[in-house]
Amino acid sequence: AVLFLTPRNSQVDVVQSVGRVMRNAPGKKRGYVILPVVIPAGVEPNKALNDNKTYAVVWQVLQALRSHDDRFDAMVNKPNLTGCDPRK
Numbered sequence: 727a728v729l730f731l732t733p734r735n736s737q738v739d740v741v742q743s744v745g746r747v748m749r750n751a752p753g754k755k756r757g758y759v760i761l762p763v764v765i766p767a768g769v770e771p772n773k774a775l776n777d778n779k780t781y782a783v784v785w786q787v788l789q790a791l792r793s794h795d796d797r798f799d800a801m802v803n804k805p806n807l808t809g810c811d812p813r814k
Contacts, residue, residue, distance in 0.1 A: 727758035733780045740787040748798075759788065 728743045747757035761781050765774040775785050792799040 727760060729760040729762075730781060730784050731762065734783050737783055737787055740784050744787060744791065759784075761785070 728747045730740075730743075734740050734743075744759055747759060749757075761775070761784060763774060763778050763781060765771050775781070778785065
C-alpha cells in the first residue's frame with residue numbers, strides 16, 4: 727500500500743509510488759493507494775476528489791492510469807464506503 731499523507735506536486739514521485747504498489751509479487755493479490763480525503767455529506771466521491779487541491783497531482787495520475795487498466799478503473803469507480811453513515 728501507499729498512503730499519501732502530504733501533498734505531492736511531482737507526477738514522477740506519484741507514478742513511482744503507485745508503480746511500486748502495482749508491481750507483481752509472489753502471494754500479492756492487490757495493492758492499495760490511500761488518499762485521506764474527507765467527503766462531505768451529499769457530495770459524490772468523484773466530485774470531492776476532482777475538487778481537492780491537496781491531492782490534485784495524485785488524482786491526476788490515478789485518472790490517467792484508469793485509462794490503461796480496466797480492473798483499476800473498476801476499483802476507482804467503486805470506492806469502499808462500507809460502514810459510513812450517509813448522514814455524515
